[in-house]
Amino acid sequence: MYSYYLMLGWRSLRRNPILTGLMVLTLAVGIAASVSTLTILHVLSSNPIPHKSSNLLVPVMDNGPLDDYVPGEPNSPRKSSQMTYRDANNLLALGFGSNRTALYSVRMLVESPKRELGLIGVRGIATTSAYFPMFEVPFRYGSAWSAEDDKNAAKVVVLSQNTSEKFFGNDNPVGKQLRFQQQDFTIIGVLAPWSPLPHYTNLLSGKSAVVGEEEIYIPFNTAITNKFENNGNLSCSGPTGPGFQGVLDSECIWIQFWFETNSATQNSQLKDQLDAYTKDQKKLGRFPRQAPNGLFNVMQWMEYLKVVPNDSKLSTWLSFGFLALCLVNTVGLLLAKFSARAAEIGVRRALGASQADIFKQFLIETVVLGLVGGVLGLALSFLGLWGISHQTADLAVIAHMDLTMLAITFVLSVAASVLAGLLPTWRACRVTPAIQLKSQ
Incomplete structure (x- = not known):
């Protein structure tokens, strides 16, 4: 069933490439800004000899x-x-x-x-x-x-x-x-x-x-x-x-x-x-x-000794604030996208799909969105770190992504897309099938 929902999610994203592109780009830019600054903070605050x-x-x-x-x-x-x-x-x-x-x-x-x-x-x-x-x-x-x-x-x-x-x-x-x-x-x-x-x-x-x-x-x-x-x-x-x-x-x-x-x-x-x-x-x-x-x-x-300067911490918080703003925009785009599919939802409900089924389907669609956004966000993160590394000798050393940050990028992307999709998904599963069928 979940593989079927994944397929539906992918098809839905391809059905409207312009809207999908806007959502993916919005999410990716927010992810890239957050991950770039978080990478700097991660390196500076890491434990250089953790076992002792x-x-x-x-x-x-x-x-x-x-x-x-x-x-x-x-x-x-x-x-x-x-x-x-x-x-x-x-x-x-x-x-x-x-x-x-x-x-x-x-x-x-x-x-x-x-x-x-x-x-x-x-x-x-x-x-x-x-x-x-x-x-x-x-x-x-x-x-x-x-x-x-x-x-x-x-x-x-x-x-x-x-x-x-x-x-x-x-x-x-x-x-x-x-x-x-x-x-x-x-x-x-x-x-x-x-x-x-x-x-x-x-x-x-x-x-x-x-x-x-x-x-x-x-x-x-x-x-x-x-x-x-x-x-x-x-x-x-x-x-x-x-x-x-x-x-x-x-x-x-x-x-x-x-x-x-x-x-x-x-x-x-x-x-x-x-x-x-x-x-x-x-x-x-x-x-x-x-x-x-x-x-x-x-x-x-x-x-x-304040090895991690306060401005690095502030930059990280500001970047996450920018990610939150990107999520608000993504919520708006998802609301518009899911609202346009009210008739489809009504038909599915009439054929026996429960509210939980609709919720799962649309939530998995946001996960697919998050994975695509994560790939683009990762590419933008590497581009951002490359730009940061050319500013000073210090930043050239620490502006690189390790496996931990690579994993965080995808986790953050999926988590952000799911968070952005909760309200639109909840609204979608609340669609009344009778009203939608009468309007057809």
């Missing part, structure tokens, strides 16, 4: 001065979400959580093995060996450095695949040397393509959350020992001593820190350990604000 995001945690400890401090008033996220070198070094040594890592952004000049390239600026991060297993960073060649390399400030480096290919082509460069800042570093690993969206591991370096990967990775202690300057955010709440050592000894916050835990219970224990640490530091005259510590998992962290 609840166990990767960022600590927030407010070491600011009492000047102009209002208890309970939130600080600027980018100011309060990093920490001092002193705190990072202490937390690495204390061993809280199952694992931990500190990192900061660096930018250095590299003497390219290809002489024609000369000196090339590269950017990356100084971090600990724990960074790679914590964030499940894949390797193409070699491996990360060891904890012993961390301790000894070894001059080793891991390259991204793009950086490796820039300097060495498709050859395996592990064991070769690169000269950074007039010092020789041994290449011990090359990453496989790895660019999580958003770039959650290092959101405080002033970079985009979606564009640009790290080009090099060097040990944290190596960068500190060799006084490699921070290339990210730096916020100081008081005077600092001269030079790089002055920054290390100061209350300047510039280092990103991550913990890894194994369970929700350990998350709670970690919070208690952080509170105990800041309490001890207060005895030394630090953390005068007495502000509570924060501990954010990956998704909470991205929400805290």
